[in-house]
Amino acid sequence: MSNLTNNFIAGSWIEGSSxxxxxxxxxxxxxxxxxxxxxxxxLEDALHASKAAQQKWTETGLEQRQxxxxxxxxxxxxxxxxxxxxxxxxxxxxxxxxxxxxxxxGQFFTYYAAxxxxxxxxxxxxxxxxxxxxxRREAMGTVAIISPWNFPTATxxxxxxxxxxxxxxxxxxxxxxxxxxxxxxxxxxxxxxxPEGLFNLVMGSGSSIxxxxxxxxxxxxxxxxxxxxxGRQIAAAAAKNLTKFQLELGSKxxxxxxxxxxxxxxVAAATAGAYGSTGQKCTAxxxxxxxxxxxxxxxxxxxxxxxxxxxxxxxxxxxxxGPAVSEQQLNSNLGYMDLARKEGCEVVCGGDxxxxxxxxxxxxxxxxTGGDNSMKLNREELFAPMACVIKVADxxxxxxxxxxxxxxxxxxxxxxxxxxxxxxxxxxxxGCVMVNLPTAGTDYHVPFGGRKNSSFGPREQGQYAKExxxxxxxxxxxxxxx
Ligand code: NAP
Ligand code: MG
Numbered sequence: 001m002s003n004l005t006n007n008f009i010a011g012s013w014i015e016g017s018s019x020x021x022x023x024x025x026x027x028x029x030x031x032x033x034x035x036x037x038x039x040x041x042x043l044e045d046a047l048h049a050s051k052a053a054q055q056k057w058t059e060t061g062l063e064q065r066q067x068x069x070x071x072x073x074x075x076x077x078x079x080x081x082x083x084x085x086x087x088x089x090x091x092x093x094x095x096x097x098x099x100x101x102x103x104x105x106g107q108f109f110t111y112y113a114a115x116x117x118x119x120x121x122x123x124x125x126x127x128x129x130x131x132x133x134x135x136r137r138e139a140m141g142t143v144a145i146i147s148p149w150n151f152p153t154a155t156x157x158x159x160x161x162x163x164x165x166x167x168x169x170x171x172x173x174x175x176x177x178x179x180x181x182x183x184x185x186x187x188x189x190x191x192x193x194x195p196e197g198l199f200n201l202v203m204g205s206g207s208s209i210x211x212x213x214x215x216x217x218x219x220x221x222x223x224x225x226x227x228x229x230x231g232r233q234i235a236a237a238a239a240k241n242l243t244k245f246q247l248e249l250g251s252k253x254x255x256x257x258x259x260x261x262x263x264x265x266x267v268a269a270a271t272a273g274a275y276g277s278t279g280q281k282c283t284a285x286x287x288x289x290x291x292x293x294x295x296x297x298x299x300x301x302x303x304x305x306x307x308x309x310x311x312x313x314x315x316x317x318x319x320x321x322g323p324a325v326s327e328q329q330l331n332s333n334l335g336y337m338d339l340a341r342k343e344g345c346e347v348v349c350g351g352d353x354x355x356x357x358x359x360x361x362x363x364x365x366x367x368x369t370g371g372d373n374s375m376k377l378n379r380e381e382l383f384a385p386m387a388c389v390i391k392v393a394d395x396x397x398x399x400x401x402x403x404x405x406x407x408x409x410x411x412x413x414x415x416x417x418x419x420x421x422x423x424x425x426x427x428x429x430x431g432c433v434m435v436n437l438p439t440a441g442t443d444y445h446v447p448f449g450g451r452k453n454s455s456f457g458p459r460e461q462g463q464y465a466k467e468x469x470x471x472x473x474x475x476x477x478x479x480x481x482x
Contacts, residue, residue, distance in 0.1 A: 003033040005179065007203055008186045009042055010049035011196025016203070017042075022179055025092040025323045026313040027358035032090050035179035038202040038209050043171070047218040049197025050142040050169035056195040058139055058167045066116040068192045069165055073109025075188050076102055076157075083184050087153055088314040090180045092322040092361070093277050095315055105157035105185070107444055108461075112165035115463065132477045137470035139167030140244065141220035144213045146206070146234070148226045149325055150280045150383075152178035153185060158444065159223045160185075162465035164199070171200045171219070173210045175226075177325055179203050206230060217241045221468055223460070224248070225282075228381075228453055235456065246457035246468045248282070250381035251409035251450060253439040254402040255285035256424070258395060258415040259293040263301060265436055266414040271305045273412070273438035274387035275365045278322055280329070282454075283410045283432075283440040286382050287373070288389045289398050295391050299348060299369055302389075306367045307349045313358055321385055323361040330361035333384035336377060340368050343375040345388060373401045381407070395420055403429045408451030410439040431455060 006013040016036025024030035038046075057065070076083065084099030091098070121136035143163045147156040156174060163170050174182035186201040202209055206226075214222055214237040222245040224234045231247040238245040255273055257266045273285035290298050312319035324330040330353065337351040351366035365385035371378055373390055392398045402411050402424075411428035414436055415421050421435045431450035432442065442448050447459035458467035 004036070005033050005183050006036045007038045007042065008190055008199070008201040009038070009046045010200065013190075014038075014042060020176060020179075022090055024089050024360075025325050026089070026315065026360045028360060029358070030089070032086075032180050035176075035183070035203055037204040040209070040212055043202050043209055043212060046171050046197070046200035046202055047142065047216060050171060050200060051218075053195035053197035054139065054141055054167070054169035057169065057198050060195075062116055062119070064193070065165070065167075066113045068194055069109050069113035069116065069161060071192060072188055073106040073113060073161075076106030076109065076185070080106065083153070083181070085315065086184060087178070087181045088322070091149060091152060091178050092314045092325055094319045094322050097277060098314070101151060101154045104444065105153040108154070108157040108161040111444055112161040115162070116165045118463075126476055130479050132479060134475040134477065136473055137166070137466060138473050140469060140471055141168060142218060143168045143170055143469065144216070144219045144222045145170055145172045146210050146213065146222070146224045146226065147172070147174050149175035149177040150277065150282075152181040155225045156182065156185065158448075158461050158465075159225075160189075160199075162469050163223070166466055166469040168221075168469055169198050171202060171213060173202050173204065173206070173213055176203065176205055211237065214238060215240065219243055221245065223468060231456070244457075244468065246460070247455060248449060248460060249454055250383075251282050251407040251454045252287060252379065252381055252405045253283060253285045253407075253410045253412070253430075254287040254289050254405070255412040255439055256289045256398045256402050256414065257291060257294070257298055258398065258413065258417070258420060259291040260416045261294065261414040262416060262436070263294070263297065266298060267301045267305050269412065269414055269436070269438040270302060270387065271309070273440050275306065275309060275321055275385045276438070276440055278324055279365070279385040280325060280383050281440050283442070284383075285410075285412060285439040286384075286387055287371075287378055287401075288387050289392055289401050290389050291398065292391050292393055295389070299367070299389060303348045303367055306365050309365055311354055311362055311364060312356060313360065321365055324363060324384070325361070327361055329383065330363060333363055333382070333386065336382050336384055336386060337366060340377050340386070340388065343377055344370060345375070345377065346370045351386070373404055379406070399424060399427060403427075406452055407454045409454040410434060410450070412437065412439045431459075
């Protein structure tokens with residue numbers, strides 16, 4: 001077999017016990033390579049090596065740690081065209097999005113490089129005379145990172161960069177659908193002057209290597225992004241060992257469009273939020289909650305915007321919407337289209353599978369109307385290029401519908417009224433709120449995360465990340481006599 005790509009364990013590239021093929025979803029005749037599947041004993045080797053390496057890492061000077069993170073980030077940014085193309089080839093997002101993702105991933109490393117030097121703690125006098133108190137943060141130890149395929153490089157980077165910056169060792173289990181991006185990032189990290197075993201890549205299936213990693217008593221913290229169902233399994237595994245953990249899961253984000261909305265802003269935000277990345281975004285707005293006064297005008301303009309989107313090969317110029325990531329995902333999307341019709345929605349446009357020049361998992365983005373918030377279609381995360389319009393009579397009903405969901409990652413509103421926008425910002429039951437912006441699209445220096453079934457544990461990104469990757473130590477020191 002040619003084109004074999006291996007795992008990175010304890011400082012060496014290690015052959016797998018088996019290999020899986022990585023297929024291009026824009027052209028299933030294109031096989032990107034064969035990717036190693038780590039065995040359980042190889043995972044144990046990684047866990048073992050991480051312990052000594054992490055100890056050495058905490059003794060490494062802060063400027064060296066900072067320089068390493070800076071090198072990784074700068075190389076990713078410099079190579080974002082090349083690595084973005086690889087990402088788009090294996091995941092299916094349009095080339096501009098693939099390049100943008102790699103560049104952003106690099107920014108996570110340069111941002112956390114700076115955070116390495118932001119050392120601060122508290123000192124205090126004890127309530128006991130002659131005793132001093134020192135409060136500081138220490139690394140957790142070995143961190144398990146389990147990441148999804150939809151933002152294969154960015155999601156992993158916003159976990160790996162703070163984990164390393166705050167002094168931890170990392171065991172990374174990426175999604176098996178996007179191993180090439182994982183290997184590319186690992187290759188950059190592998191060339192840095194860091195202790196062998198500090199960073200380990202263990203590709204393999206979630207149900208075997210992922211589950212074993214989450215269950216390991218050798219792991220000190222787990223950061224997981226993925227589906228709600230797997231998140232609950234991770235939580236159960238972590239609870240057995242009382243391992244600290246964090247979950248970023250699915251959502252069912254609403255975009256409210258009020259009667260005073262700027263219609264250009266509304267259509268642009270809804271189009272980007274619903275169909276960007278083929279709808280395969282935890283921040284996608286699959287519920288468009290629209291005021292009845294402007295409902296017909298919005299649907300008319302949205303229908304034009306939706307049907308004008310160019311679906312195509314991710315690497316082809318002009319493509320705005322790539323394929324679904326896999327056949328399974330495409331079938332799930334088409335299944336949700338059947339459900340929409342069964343539940344009584346009208347299909348304004350799109351929703352059919354497409355046959356293009358290359359065999360891939362293509363689908364025309366769909367706009368649905370006649371939606372009711374109690375429909376299963378409007379309760380479950382779709383992860384599809386589909387949006388359903390839910391008509392409401394006024395702002396109060398819009399807010400109620402927006403909040404009537406088991407999830408709570410992002411909630412958005414399009415309005416020209418400052419008082420409505422402020423009320424919405426305060427009363428939306430979500431971790432992130434967007435005013436006159438798409439639900440998707442967040443920064444890297446501020447916290448990201450959700451409420452209800454969308455998240456559990458500390459926020460990710462910005463300075464909030466240290467809540468997961470560090471632990472607090474309070475020391476009492478008896479002052480000596482001179
Ligand atoms: P997934 O099926 O939950 O997989 C996520 C990761 O977990 C993959 O690496 C997967 O491995 C692994 N995994 C699967 N079963 C496991 C188990 N029993 N134990 C440990 N690990 C296991 O999710 P996905 O389909 O890749 O991603 C889509 C989901 O991610 C959506 O629900 C989306 O909303 C969510 N998401 C959330 C955010 C956020 O920040 N809130 C961001 C992006 C995506 P395999 O490679 O074998 O599948
Ligand atoms: Mg692939």
